[in-house]
Amino acid sequence: MDNIPNHLSKIDGQLGKLIILGFPFEELAINASFEEIVFLLLHSHLPTQGELNLLTKKLLDYRDLDPKILDVLKSAAENEIEPTEALRIGVSCLSMDMHSHRMDKEGISGALKIIASIPVITATYWRLINNKTIIDPHPALGHAANYLYMLTGEEPSLEHIRGLEIYLNTVVEHGLNASTFSARVVMSTRSDFVSAITAAIGALKGILHGGAPGPVIDMLLEIKTFSEIESYLRHKFESRERLMGFGHRIYRVKDPRAVLLSEVAEDLWHHKDLSEFWTLAIDVERIALRLLKEYKPHRSIKTNVEYHTALVLHGLDIPTPLFTSTFTISRVVGWLAHCFEQLEQDRIIRPKSIYTGPSEQKWSPIAER
Structure with a gap:
């Protein structure tokens, strides 16, 4: 195509x-x-x-x-x-x-x-x-x-x-x-x-697409204090669980939308007099990026838009679902x-596929299978 x-x-x-x-x-x-x-x-x-x-x-x-x-x-x-x-x-x-x-x-x-x-x-x-x-x-x-x-x-x-x-x-x-x-x-x-x-x-x-911000908030609400962050994240990495809010198929630097939304989120959370939640979220991001370098040293994985989307929407009191x-x-x-x-x-989209199935198969009657 x-x-x-x-x-x-x-x-x-x-x-x-x-x-x-x-x-x-x-x-x-x-x-x-x-x-x-x-x-x-x-x-x-x-x-x-x-x-x-x-x-x-x-x-x-x-x-x-x-x-x-x-x-x-x-x-x-x-x-x-x-x-x-x-x-x-x-x-x-x-x-x-x-x-x-x-x-x-x-x-x-x-x-x-x-x-x-x-x-x-x-x-x-x-x-x-x-x-x-x-x-x-x-x-x-x-x-x-x-x-x-x-x-x-x-x-x-x-x-x-x-x-x-x-x-x-x-x-x-x-x-x-x-x-x-x-x-x-x-x-x-x-x-x-x-x-x-x-x-x-x-x-x-x-x-893996629009459903990612919800698990970001779930993660942040599970981590109660600064002292829990690193052990929580290391468990994620060592259990080979997906860390939501990090990594993008296109961006090799921090998602520029995340940069802007982090400013919006910071303003929202400071006005809510709940700056401790914002501080925890930033600490989680910082430690996650450090551990990503440790566990995945050959990949450039940065914060994506879902991370700060979660913080903005949660700050606006929009329910996670x-x-x-x-x-x-x-x-x-x-x-x-x-x-x-x-x-x-006005042209139909018809992707080409690469066949990876078996070859040289031979038919046999059902009684012989």
Whole structure:
């Protein structure tokens, strides 16, 4: 299979650089609203104020879910389905909503409907599975703020809104990772956005992809004091257990997204008057990096984005089971941008495989086997 052209992002794993549509990702993450990032990725240029106002209005208008989808989510909650699986189920049902509103399933309206619905599905399901009253979307809050509001029923602080928005901006797009590739493969068959995004969520759900931040928090909560860190980590290495939050297939230096999110996390935890948790997390990172050099001296393994993602989301009081779904609220925009690009290329993705099976087999009748 030929390389897949991609105009959306460029990753330099040796230098630790991530460029999105020509912008250093840090510049976008710190300065843009999430709605501006949505427009940029779907239209390949930054919006004017009028364009931004129109997109924001559409995202607000598309938040309401068809009652039939709510019924599906209620059934999933009764069966105690895991939140990311419930999100995948809910997204797959958006075809009903688009059909009833006569939306173009492969156009901007269809893309914005998916983007607007994912935080609503996530927050609604979390309320359902915890036997709490569903909270309707807030008519005046932006994308990030409304998600936090729908989880708790309380308007979030400006600090939490901006912390979540920077996180969403940071992880919105990252080349042909497993979930993005899954979306593009489905789209390359001339399928529809709902099918492509459902497939992408299925790929993201895996522990080696979007499911990694949760175990990072589990690890940090298991380590109670500084004195326990080294023995805990050595046990991990000597038991050949995977150390979540470290290592990346592309970056050979510290993941640049982790650098930015570490600053966001530090600010959040100091404002929470729980700086001791932050200090412990930094000590774990420092000692883990030292032990990685000891146990894996021939490999350059650095901190990845999942480590500081966990610290940011935990600092925002987002429940650990929602980490992957919260990541999806952002990454769906990148997936859809790739879907549009794949539609323009209009060429099916068909990887070549290398046969490694047996050769020179001979048939024998069943009675002789």
